[in-house]
Amino acid sequence: EVQLVESGGGVVQPGRSLRLSCVASGFTFDDHAMHWFRQAPGKGLEWVSRINWNSGRIDYADSVRGRFTVSRDNAKNSLYLQMNSLREDDTALYYCVKGGVALVSFFDYWGQGTLVIVSS
Amino acid sequence: EIVLTQSPGTLSLSPGERATLSCRASQSVSGSNLAWYQQKPGQAPRLLIYGASTRVTGIPDRFSGSGSGTDFTLTISRLEPEDFVVYYCQQYGSSPQTFGQGTEVEIK
Numbered sequence: 001e002v003q004l005v006e007s008g009g010g011v012v013q014p015g016r017s018l019r020l021s022c023v024a025s026g027f028t029f030d031d032h033a034m035h036w037f038r039q040a041p042g043k044g045l046e047w048v049s050r051i052n053w054n055s056g057r058i059d060y061a062d063s064v065r066g067r068f069t070v071s072r073d074n075a076k077n078s079l080y081l082q083m084n085s086l087r088e089d090d091t092a093l094y095y096c097v098k099g100g101v102a103l104v105s106f107f108d109y110w111g112q113g114t115l116v117i118v119s120s
Numbered sequence: 121e122i123v124l125t126q127s128p129g130t131l132s133l134s135p136g137e138r139a140t141l142s143c144r145a146s147q148s149v150s151g152s153n154l155a156w157y158q159q160k161p162g163q164a165p166r167l168l169i170y171g172a173s174t175r176v177t178g179i180p181d182r183f184s185g186s187g188s189g190t191d192f193t194l195t196i197s198r199l200e201p202e203d204f205v206v207y208y209c210q211q212y213g214s215s216p217q218t219f220g221q222g223t224e225v226e227i228k
Contacts, residue, residue, distance in 0.1 A: 044208065044219065044220075044221050044222050045165065045208060045219050045222075047216070047217070047218075047219070059216070095164055103215065104153075104212045104213075104214070104215045104216070104217045105212050105217070106153075106155035106167060106170040106210065106212050107155075107157075107165075107167060107210075108167050108170075108176070110164035110165055110166075111164065112163075112164055113164060
């Protein structure tokens with residue numbers, strides 16, 4: 001059974017940092033690209049970042065580029081999102097999502113999300 | 121970037137009725153690489169359909185997808201109470217992959 005378990009969310013002041021983690025199981029982690037999505041309260045889905053299987057290709061949404069850094073540790077079946085210079089509009093539920101072998105794919109497994117609230 | 125526009129924004133129907141949700145792309149979606157997701161309140165999105173018409177294992181057959189090029193449709197043949205939630209389309213035919221803004225199916 002595929003499982004994606006996020007952690008690291010919380011309440012943080014604007015300008016501070018937070019690191020999200022996602023532990024994957026039930027599939028061959030290093031065969032797949034991995035993605036982060038977010039969803040602000042009452043809003044739609046926003047793609048945040050993706051990383052290919054060997055970290056050789058990394059992409060970001062314009063809204064987070066230069067502030068967020070995605071990484072992975074295939075030995076630990078883990079995905080990370082380092083979020084710096086957080087802003088109030090970064091408040092959202094952040095999802096870890098299993099990608100396909102290709103960088104562009106549909107998404108068959110999503111974690112349950114970890115909530116990030118940026119507020120003074 | 122391909123922009124996906126879903127219509128209507130909200131669909132008001134009764135249980136047992138047929139729902140037709142539209143997803144229109146700003147340019148042709150390569151290979152009919154279009155997926156549909158269902159999101160219930162408090163839950164992560166769930167993949168229903170990929171390749172425009174291939175239903176994921178375990179998804180009830182009242183859900184069907186069709187279309188190609190720029191026009192795609194998700195049909196729910198007979199609405200069950202648990203189907204009154206939000207649906208998103210996504211294209212993965214070209215980078216960056218993109219999502220529509222969602223259609224909410226509400227009880228009339």
